[in-house]
Amino acid sequence: MMHNTVPLRSQYSVSIRELSLSFGAVKVLENLNIDIHDGEFLVLLGSSGCGKSTLLNCIAGLLEPTEGQIFIKDKNVTWEEPKDRGIGMVFQSYALYPQMTVEKNLSFGLRVAGVPKDEIDRRLTRAAGILQIEPLMKRKPAELSGGQRQRVAIGRALVRDVDVFLFDEPLSNLDAKLRSELRVEIKRLHQSLKNTMIYVTHDQIEALTLADRIAIMKSGVIQQLDDPVTIYNRPKNRFVAGFIGSPSMNFMQGVLAEEGGRFLFQTNGVSFSLEGYQASETLMPGRAVILGARPEHIKVDGDIVGGEVHEAIVDIEEPMGADNLLWLKHAGHTMSVRIGGARRYAPGSKVRLAFDMTMASLFDATTEERI
Amino acid sequence: MDKSLTAMPNLAGADRLSAGPQGKRPRKVLSGRNIMVYGALTFAAIYYLLPLYVMVVTSLKGMPEIRMGNIFSPPMEITFEPWAKAWASACTGLNCDGLSRGFWNSVKIMVPSVIVSIAIASVNGYALANWKFKGAELFFTILIIGAFIPYQVMIYPIVIVLRELGLYGTIYGLILVHSIFGMPILTLLFRNYFVSLPEELFKAARIDGAGFWQIYFRIMLPMSLPIFVVAMILQVTGIWNDFLFGVVFTRPETYPMTVQLNNIVNSVQGVKEYNVNMAATLLTGAIPLIVYFVSGRLFVRGIAAGAVKG
DSSP states (O other): TTTTOOOOTTTEEEEEEEEEEEEETEEEEEEEEEEEETTOOOEEEEEEEEHHHHHHHHHHSSSOOSEEEETTTEEEEETGGGGGGEEEEETTOOOOOOOSSSHHHHHHHHHTTOOOOOHHHHHHHHHHHHOOGGTTTSSGGGSSSHHHHHHHHHHHHHTOOEEEEEEETTTTTTTHHHHHHHHHHHHHHHHHHHEEEEEEEOOOOHHHHHOOOHHHHHHHHEEEEHHHHHHHHOSSSHHHHHHHHSOOOOEEEEEEEETTEEEEEEEEEEEOTTTTTOOOOOTTOOOOOEEOOOGGGEEEEGGOOOOEEEEEEEEEEEEESSEEEEEETTTTTTEEEETTTTTTOOOTTTEEEEOGGGGOEEEEEOOOEEE | OHHHHGGGOOOOGGOOEEEEEEEEOOTTTOOOHHHHHHHHHHHHHHHHHHHHHHHHHTTTTHHHHHTTTTSSSSOOOOOOOOHHHHHTTOTTTTTSTTTTHHHHHHHHHHHHHHHHHHHHHHHHHHHHHHHHTTHHHHHHHHHHHHHHHHHHHHHHHHHHHHHTTOBBHHHHHHHHHHHHHHHHHHHHHHHHHHSSSOOOHHHHHHHOOOOOHHHIIIHHHHHHHHHHHHHHHHHHHHHHOOHHHHHHHBBBGOOOOHHHHHHHHHSSSSSSSSSHHHHHHHHHHHHHHHHHHHHHHHHHHHHHHHSSSO
């Protein structure tokens, strides 16, 4: 790829160009391109085996790409050793050296690099202060709790004074409560340090809460790279739509129809007006499509503000405290609807429902791309 | 009954329990299962310990007592003379300085062999586990096949190689042979152990800028005491108990203890001194025995740790 020698001005912190990686015949990454801005928090999101950790390892220099280039701070680091790339990495299993105290763990990289003693002390003090691990400095990793270990692991990246932080599922080994606490801490850390951070996770809540931009990956290909709001509200294809959001988006197979200048979505003999939907291309009657609507974008009874009203039967309800999830039967489909936690319905009762088509998604039935 | 049931919420403690099974189920001490298990274990223990008992007892008897033929009876008069003789003055051919010379030969052979083979094999295993290089799998396969080739096949070629190197008949030649032959099994052992260590530790060390040797000495070594103990036990006992290589590759003055023991026991002149033979055998077996007793627990731990993955 010799033609790719366009000089980059330092607008990008990390730049990945045409990156491919295969193990034998298995292609793990294919022609990946991402430009990550300075100070950006990018989350690589996907289910296991989608290549997100592989990509992170390539950026770290722990795996060699088969093809393509990696730039960090405008420097081509494709062939550089991990230590020369200006990165720090935090692992899922913390990867603290078990025989060393917290202090030694933090300073190991600096001692290897031959950094002077007083400089090491200065950086240790700073990192320990930021992460509030001063009381733990003399302890061994085995004497720490999971959350403390992960804090030390973050500290190890912090003392190296790097441009880019890489996180490989750092919270996946923690219990739910600690996970949400540390999630906030990582966000706070990013806000105060303003470093570029690349964060791999399979947890969509982490992705949505932390990211400036999310890259959703599937089988080594980035499906969509956008900010969380766009990803959530305007998913590019059906995979992204189904992957993000819990409970998942409702999907209905059907066809487009036109009636008096208005477009309709028809499924099992029932028509839904598509009024309000913003299509990115011209709609054609007869086209096979999938209509997607998130549980909170289907309104029930009192929530209905207007538009076309249908009638449905309550199948079951799942009270979840703040919310109540209704499973409704209508037009041969079962759809989930999110309503306020205080509103209860008995199974079998009839409700009125209306779709908020401004927030819905239409996908082509064959390509599954957004229309 | 009905009355107590309705009144139940008001009752305290034991009154709330109804008749029938409660708590831990009682078990019979003399169940068929227990008799089988303990019986089999006792039988096996006796089967293995009886010969040892006979040896110890015989080595503490004088020759007149042995001639009476009661091999299972304890000594009437305990004497340590056979032990002294076996160590210092038993004859093999022309030499009459006992096993002591063989003991020191064996020490001189074993210590360097153990150190060299473990040092090289641990680095091999570390490289194979963590630094994937081209042809690593092939190299490993060849090494493992080496573990299954019978030693006898290689004796003659090795004799020639050692002769050409000018090491034939010397202790150094035998050290070289032991170091090489320990390589396949030790490399396998170390590789499997290092593979079982979390890969992320290795990655973290690389991010921290540590190189091949820094990771080996500062990260891997401190974590692998158990497997080093296992390797040491395997090598100490294996090399100490070796007879074949000792008899083939050394000369009488450099014979290891096992070869010398054989010569003492099989020397044809005079009467067979069973007590001296037993004492000599126990002396020869003492080193592996001591090693097992001292490090048995670490051994089990190391084997278990290495067996988790890999």
